[in-house]
Amino acid sequence: TNLSSGRFGLALAGAATAQGHRVTVLAGPGVVVPPDLPSVRFGTTAELDAALDVLLAADPPDVVFMAAAVSDYRPVPTAGKIRSDAEELVVRMVRTPKILPTLRARCRPGATLVGFKLLSGSSPAELTSAALAQCGPAQLDFVVANELTELRGDAHPVRLVWPDGTTQRIDGDRNAVAARLVAEICPAVRRAASLALIDLGLDRVVGAPRPEPDGRRDGGRHRGAARVAPPMRTAAWTRRLAAIADADRTRRTVPIEPVGPTLGRLEGRVVVMACSNDYLGLSWDPVVREAARGGGAGGSRLIGGTRPAHERLEAVLGEKFGGSCLLFPSAWHANLAVCATLTEPGDVVASDALNHASIIDGLRLGPARRVVVAHGRMDEVPAEARMAVFEGLFSMDGDTVDLSACPADPWLVVDEAHAVGALGPEGRGVAAARGIRPDVLVGALGKAYGAAGGFVVGAPELRELLVNAARSFIFTTAPPEPVVAMALAGVARASDELRQQLADNARILRKSLGQLGWAPLGSAHILPVVVGPGVMDLAAQLLARGVYAPGIRFPTVPVGQERIRLTVSAAHTRAQLDQIADAFGRSPG
Numbered sequence: 001t002n003l004s005s006g007r008f009g010l011a012l013a014g015a016a017t018a019q020g021h022r023v024t025v026l027a028g029p030g031v032v033v034p035p036d037l038p039s040v041r042f043g044t045t046a047e048l049d050a051a052l053d054v055l056l057a058a059d060p061p062d063v064v065f066m067a068a069a070v071s072d073y074r075p076v077p078t079a080g081k082i083r084s085d086a087e088e089l090v091v092r093m094v095r096t097p098k099i100l101p102t103l104r105a106r107c108r109p110g111a112t113l114v115g116f117k118l119l120s121g122s123s124p125a126e127l128t129s130a131a132l133a134q135c136g137p138a139q140l141d142f143v144v145a146n147e148l149t150e151l152r153g154d155a156h157p158v159r160l161v162w163p164d165g166t167t168q169r170i171d172g173d174r175n176a177v178a179a180r181l182v183a184e185i186c187p188a189v190r191r192a193a194s195l196a197l198i199d200l201g202l203d204r205v206v207g208a209p210r211p212e213p214d215g216r217r218d219g220g221r222h223r224g225a226a227r228v229a230p231p232m233r234t235a236a237w238t239r240r241l242a243a244i245a246d247a248d249r250t251r252r253t254v255p256i257e258p259v260g261p262t263l264g265r266l267e268g269r270v271v272v273m274a275c276s277n278d279y280l281g282l283s284w285d286p287v288v289r290e291a292a293r294g295g296g297a298g299g300s301r302l303i304g305g306t307r308p309a310h311e312r313l314e315a316v317l318g319e320k321f322g323g324s325c326l327l328f329p330s331a332w333h334a335n336l337a338v339c340a341t342l343t344e345p346g347d348v349v350a351s352d353a354l355n356h357a358s359i360i361d362g363l364r365l366g367p368a369r370r371v372v373v374a375h376g377r378m379d380e381v382p383a384e385a386r387m388a389v390f391e392g393l394f395s396m397d398g399d400t401v402d403l404s405a406c407p408a409d410p411w412l413v414v415d416e417a418h419a420v421g422a423l424g425p426e427g428r429g430v431a432a433a434r435g436i437r438p439d440v441l442v443g444a445l446g447k448a449y450g451a452a453g454g455f456v457v458g459a460p461e462l463r464e465l466l467v468n469a470a471r472s473f474i475f476t477t478a479p480p481e482p483v484v485a486m487a488l489a490g491v492a493r494a495s496d497e498l499r500q501q502l503a504d505n506a507r508i509l510r511k512s513l514g515q516l517g518w519a520p521l522g523s524a525h526i527l528p529v530v531v532g533p534g535v536m537d538l539a540a541q542l543l544a545r546g547v548y549a550p551g552i553r554f555p556t557v558p559v560g561q562e563r564i565r566l567t568v569s570a571a572h573t574r575a576q577l578d579q580i581a582d583a584f585g586r587s588p589g
Contacts, residue, residue, distance in 0.1 A: 015179040248536075249553055256548070260284065261571035266548055272576045274542075274549040274566050279422045279525055280498040281571025282450025282490045291489035294481025301327075302467075305478035313488050317455050320491070321420075321428055321441055324463040328472065329479050331417045331444040331454030336362040337470035338413055338440055338456055339389065343368035347386040350410065352376070352401065354394050359415060363389070376401035385410040392416040392430030393423060396557055396565060398522020400430050403438075411439040421448025421494040422502055422525060445483075449490035453479045502570040509568055509577045517587030520566065527566040528552075529584070535562035538584075545583035 157171045256264040261284035264273050282288050299305035318325035328334040339362025347368035354375045363370045373380035381388050388410040395418050416429035420443040424433035431438050445453040506525040520527035535551035542549050552565050
């Protein structure tokens with residue numbers, strides 16, 4: 001193959017023309033350009049620089065496919081440009097890596113640079129290794145490599161190489177490969193302006209300003225196609241999914257049709273639900289269900305989304321928990337607000353090692369330095385801590401910690417999501433049961449109260465600060481009226497009798513499992529049974545015996561601590577509790 005002739009580049013230009021793109025070829029010495037293709041000639045480096053100045057200054061590109069086609073890693077003196085009717089630039093050029101900083105400066109911010117290298121290798125692995133060696137030093141985002149040993153006759157296979165080593169091969173003669181690349185790449189560049197691919201052995205393309213939000217540019221002359229990610233664009237996601245599958249950590253959503261407070265129809269048969277957070281059975285309570293009235297809020301709380309129902313529920317919760325209350329769409333939103341908003345740069349926050357992911361993520365978003373303390377070790381809370389965060393009832397271990405041992409100086413934040421409504425005097429949570437009033441209490445409305453949403457209770461200044469500075473409150477739609485009405489009914493219906501029944505049911509199931517040799521963790525209505533790597537087999541056994549309690553695996557819990565996390569409801573019957581225990585059978589340990 002005579003590389004200096006630029007035959008693949010011309011094939012690419014021809015394919016682009018045939019598919020409706022406007023093409024201009026930037027042609028170096030020795031390149032014979034067909035008369036029907038507009039071209040700009042250059043014979044010296046200075047002339048090439050001048051041509052590039054004109055082309056790149058006219059419309060700075062989003063994507064640059066740059067070929068430094070090399071044999072023995074020497075640049076080949078040829079280049080070109082393709083310009084589509086959607087204003088994409090596809091500039092093919094062959095330059096040394098030192099041009100890349102200049103190109104990055106002229107491209108749009110975040111532009112993707114793709115290199116085309118003519119590389120030799122006796123195997124795809126060697127070719128990939130050689131391509132990757134070109135990636136980092138040259139500041140390239142991708143490399144497209146010709147398989148030099150297979151360039152025979154018209155055959156012109158190319159291999160796309162990502163910096164992580166992911167590859168894809170495209171086979172065919174030069175015209176077929178060029179046509180496929182234009183067909184797949186140019187639309188992808190037009191839609192997404194972030195792809196990478198083409199060439200050949202000597203080309204480099206530049207490409208594509210992003211379309212306007214309505215999919216049109218230039219007053220509607222170009223209609224953007226539907227944004228569908230091409231296979232090459234999703235390769236990194238596919239690779240990550242494969243790694244998850246290889247680690248046996250693939251998760252699936254399982255549709256379940258409730259047919260009672262503790263029963264659900266799954267795959268055509270009714271099973272006992274042993275994993276629900278509906279601790280008091282109130283999501284099935286007719287009063288709670290019939291309370292649902294109204295519609296969606298239609299906006300954030302600060303922009304037309306506050307309804308009288310929101311204020312009524314905040315008043316009820318504030319009175320119940322002793323402070324000023326602010327509602328959130330979920331307890332996750334509430335934890336993000338508290339953990340990311342209350343501290344300032346230079347502060348230190350202590351966080352229990354088993355805290356929920358929403359607490360961890362909130363602290364990561366905040367300005368304070370996070371110090372993780374061993375589970376329940378209040379003596380590890382740093383003396384300089386401004387805030388200390390713990391759960392009331394820990395969601396995966398089902399236990400509590402001695403909140404009274406926390407140092408007095410830091411603000412105490414207690415996430416009572418799994419405790420409010422279910423534990424403590426009048427269902428006010430673990431802290432209240434210990435006679436402690438935290439500075440900040442976070443609660444959930446979608447567990448014991450049978451509805452959905454979250455809330456924060458504390459001093460009036462706390463509420464005011466969250467309203468004015470908490471991004472997860474300000475920038476989200478308010479909870480819908482029907483859900484708020486259900487929560488109001490759920491709070492009213494959460495009685496001491498239901499809490500006592502919940503405690504009795506938890507005690508019965510814990511005792512039954514113990515008699516079978518199992519040792520569930522915790523002390524309340526969350527009963528984790530640590531199994532280890534065989535947890536999914538046990539979960540399948542439970543389901544086969546009519547009990548739904550999926551296995552909990554990494555990253556939710558540490559490797560080796562895989563478990564069945566049983567949750568009890570006040571609505572479970574004694575027969576259902578016996579069925580759950582019988583489904584486990586005798587422990588093999």
